[in-house]
Amino acid sequence: MSRLAGIPIRIEPPARVDGLGGGVTAILHEIVTLLERLATANEPSAIDLRSLPMSPLDRTELKRALGEGEVQATLNAEGISTIQETRIPGVWWVEHRDPQGQLIAELIDVTYVPEILARVSDEIAEGARALREQITPTAAVVAGQRGNSAGRQ
């Protein structure tokens, strides 16, 4: 055997129900419960995928079962995060990566809009202050303009 890829390895998946592993089906049931809670009690929640004993095949199947929705957001803060709406309204697949591109958290967020996308009022106020500062001429510029207009007279 000269190449690693030449070693025949076949991973047999565990017994499946309706084409899905038991773990995937259980997660889908949990998502239904969380969606109902969001709809009736307005209570968002999340499932930490890294805390579940899932094989790579389970993960692929879960992703396929949830599909992709209309919205995908990319967040660039201490590494890239992708926030992908799934085919199911209110269910988001969130992947956080570090600056080196390693996956550091993977969640199913059950919410209207993931909180990490929203801005808070402190930040809005700070933005207003920064923008006002940007468009307000500095004292030196004002003095210079006055000097120019005096010279023209």
Added chain:
Amino acid sequence: MLDGNEDLTVGEMLRRHGISRRGFIKFCTAAASAMALPPAMGQAMAAQLRDARRPSVVYLSFQECTGCLESLTRSFAPTIENLIFNIISLDYDDTLMAAAGEAAEAARNQAMQANFGKYVLIVDGSVPTGAGGAYCTSGGKSAVDTLREAAKGAAAIVCVGTCAAFGGIPFADPNPTEAWPVAGIVGDKPIINISGCPPIPEVITGTLLQFVTTGKVPDLDEHLRPKVFFGNTIHDRCYRRPFYDEGKFAKSFDDEGARNGWCLYELGCKGPTTYNACATLKWNGGTSFPIESGHGCLGCSEPGFWDKGSFYSALSTAAWGKAGETSPTKVLEVAAGAVVVGAALGAVSAGVARSRQNRQEHQGDSDEPKRG
């Protein structure tokens, strides 16, 4: 070394380093995930951490191979840079710090004096006591004396790796250096054991992060390990568990069962009796863990794993669970009595002081290591 930023909160340090609120929430979400906390805890942790003070940390290395520190530097959530620069004030680590010799020793003494009673002491490696401690010395002091001196002013001691936690490889029969775990030397401080050979990096950083966030010793198991990371066996969370339940086992490392990814129990996997987070946190940034790579668990986070017979004998035939249950475990029983799990550190300190006082009254005080 002390950098003049000791009074800054974590939030202030983060702002100083230009880390945004979203970046911080992301960091906390990843940390909560690493700590197996509910995802919603990431938000709560962000709120608490923002106002928390950065604790001084003194890291001592004794009889060890530096594998634990190698592991720690590969943490990805939180990264070691984030931990050192934003969350803690790492005031002494003779391997990582730029200073050496007398300058390094002076930095440690300065940090210990300035933060007496408040600093976190991390210990890596077992402590040799044979030949008057001569098997491990630094700066003219033996490891056992250095540990005792540093422990006096520590708020808590975090033992990183199976050597510091349970004696590890140096403790293995016949233990030529008379090595002891930290709990065999220090009996009057809260001790948190993060075992593993090496421990998972995120378990080390996650435990420190939890300590900074809450200011409390986390809930510990009977071996003084944080339950959030050591609450389940590898077997409980193993993705190959369904094959065990179906009775499908690999019989050798290259047979059809192994290629099918069946359970490695009969090849000596110690997953059923090993408490750790390898099956969920995994290694190398969540890439895989030994069982996923086709090898059974060695049980490296359990006391006495080095003296329990072959790694390749099935649990049902090996001495696992029988040997190695001697001194380290008894030592830990002593230490466990000194720790009030989950209580505030102040209360813990008072409790252990009373416990120590009681022991002294009944047994007489001694500086000799506890021999179980």
